Amino acid sequence: MTTQLVWFKRDLRAHDNAALMNAARLGPVLCLYIIEPSYWCNSDSSQRQFSFLRECLRDLYLHLQALNAKLYLVTGEVVDVLERLHHLQPLAALHSHMETGNVLTFERDKAVARWCAKHQIHWHEYQQQGVVRRLASRDSWSRRWEEFMTTSQCFVDQISALELPWPIESWPDWHAWNRPSDQPPQRQTGGRTVALATLRDFLDERCATYRGGISSPLSAPSACSRISPYLSWGCLSMREVVQATAEKLSMLPPDSRASKGLQGFLSRLHWHCHFIQKLESEPEIEWRNMHRGYDGLREPDWNEANFKALIEARTGWPLVDACVVMLRETGWLNFRMRAMLVSVAAYPLWLHWKPFGDWLATQFVDYEPGIHWSQMQMQSGTTGINTTRVYNPIKQAQDHDPHGRFVRRWLPVLRKVPDSWLFEPWKMPPDVQAHCGVIIGKDWPLPPVELESATRNAKNVLHARRAQPEVKSEKSAIVERHGSRLRPQTKARKAVAAQDVKQGSFEF
Template sequence: MISCPIPQVVWFKRDLRLEDHAALYQAALAGPVVALVIVEPAYWQGADTSARQWRFWRACLTDLAKAIARRGGRLCLRIGDAVAELEALRRDIGPFALWAHEETGNGFTFARDRAVRGWARMRGVAFVELRQFGVIRGRGLNRDHWAAAWDAMMEQPVLPIPPIVWQSAPGHDVLPGAAALGLAPDDACASAAAGRGAALATLESFLFRRGEHYTRAMSSPLSAPDACSRLSWHLAYGSISMREVWHATRERYAALPKEARHWRQALRSFMARLHWHCHFIQKLESEPEAEFRPFARRYEGLRRTADPSRLAAWAQGRTGYPFLDAAMRALQATGWATFRMRAMLMSFAAYDLWQPWQEAGLVLARAFIDYEPGIHWPQCQMQAGETGINTVRIYSPVKQGFDQDPQGRFIRAWIPELSQVPVAWLHALDRMDRDQRRALCPDYPPPIVDHAAAARSAHQAIAALRGTAEARAEADRVQRRHGSRKRSTTRKREGKIAAVRDRGNERAQMQLDL
């Protein structure tokens, strides 16, 4: 008697595609495939999730279900706790093998995946997790070899969709709405840009039409929405793989003539940022506590409690700093911001308002449609000066406004209360007297803090913690565990070289726009 292979359950999470999908590819070679998605209400009720993220993920799921249906299969949709739903599925279809990509998510998904592994061991279920990014699982990583491993993975061929024998399994027919998951109403919506087709079109338009001036245009909120790749949403939800983006970019770069100077510079910059994408996610993978605790533990409790009124004014774009408020309002409305704007917003919350990065980070996490925990939380720490190894960088919202929006077009687009204010005063409202302000912008608040004084106080507080031998020893530990090795690793003149390396890394880290 010939035994039939057991079902191979492929659990889709933030890898919502069929192409270049290692778990699906290997599962299809082993037996009939059940395509599984579990909607976990407890995840969506977390403090870092939002309806805008759900709508985008839901649209990607709908697109994935259609792609599976075109190939003769059916998506198995389950709603509930992951372990409970996997156990119910085992009762429904019998023994199966479970496949998934490794996920570096938030604290919820970390705990859930540990619970699923425990369930699989207890039930004798083979559970295979495969890499999809250049991130290496586990805490014991040697960073000296990480960059080479990233390069090796990205140079591997893109996996095609394998021949698949689909097996159906019982599940729900309809995805729930945001309200059913307890998510607050949210006007931002970009679901029209979701799914595989949108991801490929976005990549193509960036590489062949929009990206020529990426390097110099990525920072300004006026030019960045068109000049940046805008792939961050698609990478966060997996409608396109990092390796696909890498190969397409390399091919486009190789085909460029030497005279295409701007294009070549742009794509070199972009490829560098693809490295940084995984570099940051690796930090959270290697130290999951970084979502809640600073890498340098001596900073714990530095900003002890949040001030709800200050956080609310910042989150609503009502701090009295026009360019900063415009950036926040644009983010709240669209779900996306340039990397410089993200850094400026966190800097202001952490330094000017002296709020814990954990609390401010939750506000931003909910606002970002492209929320990627592995990038977000290490960046929150870095912008708050609590990594112990990065330069303390306090953004002046006034200077950023002059630099990035000199004519005030971005400010006027998002702050109608300032539409009548002349350009000469728009970035420095304190130049107006009381009568002028009452006449021109009566509904716009005065500055919530004095930036110069707040920045000076914050810098002094951070410097006091950094200036000890214990702080330097801890910084060395953080650097060994999490620091980049892309630059020179020679041990000669170690202190001087490390300082130069860190300054170079800082420049790259401050420009992560995808």
């Protein structure tokens, strides 16, 4: 008997799964998820993601069972598993979605392609979202995104299922890989069932607070959709989310708060693919500057003490430390707070984006390499095409947590600090410190650098590099490769866009 092998990757759903649907049409199917030790030992993975994955797989198992199929979990490197499987049960074809992952999965996919070619096994790779493989030009990208999102979703109702030709394996022990324990108590739960409930709840209720609610870390946890981990792990397909949103939008009065919220949400679904496309087109941005003119800028100055202070929530800047604690406890932060953390790392603390990005990746349950590395570079000023965005953590606290509720929630030690000192506790006079029981230097750290001067120096160094003729001249090639073409191309708009590029304020 020949086998259609469905290799589940970051597409942990039976619904709208082109790999599953097409394999099932061709013959008996074996459904497999491969747990790769090399992936889980890499610097950007963590136990919180591994636990989330397990929940996703449990749910997928039940959904496949309802279709008469069984999901098998195998631990090993992919080519080794394929080799063993093919030896015991010849494969007719391999089916999976295209993946825009980290360098490890990129190299692994190339090895799989070589293995398939050697054994003359056809590898059917299906488009998973709006990301286009071997994209020749960005000009047609938006049109192709729209086309993909408006095509029909894939359904499968009948699967002729095959069994794994060796005994069922148990879930691997995380600690056998010598990786740190990491179980945030308030992380989102994995799996399509929760994903669908989260999406429904957002579309029916919470979207009304999306506009205006997504920037403050206080309101964001409920105002944002919270579907990011489900998109990253593929419990939901991007197409079904876009279509469900469009359907809901068509039922709402255009000026309603809910409609405005969903319009903003829909544009972020575009961004999702837009950012991943950058990594798809240029995998190197995971480890080197998108604009090579910024090479050598921060690398020589690595400051381990600053890095440790940041990741251990000891910078002394309350909003920064509160965000790190929230991330540690939940595995999620809203966009603005993520951007602020990177800005603090990149400017006053002058840290290179790669090591900090690796650490942040382990903290995000929704880690999506394409979005993550593009954003890390954008917020650190190394893309060469974006405005320098520097977030002052004290101003951000005043704007988005004016009464200090967020800071006090995540940093109990500061609960008794009066409002007037809360965002700059190091300025508290000794008698106030004694009164509220927070002695600076003992109960609360002094910031590692003086915020204003360190930020100013960092911006000056970056802008001096940006002003160099060879750095300036590279910019248009990067815009050509990665820049969004979403703006309407009227003559006036073109002139504005050209000006934006000149000033370095091109949106993406």
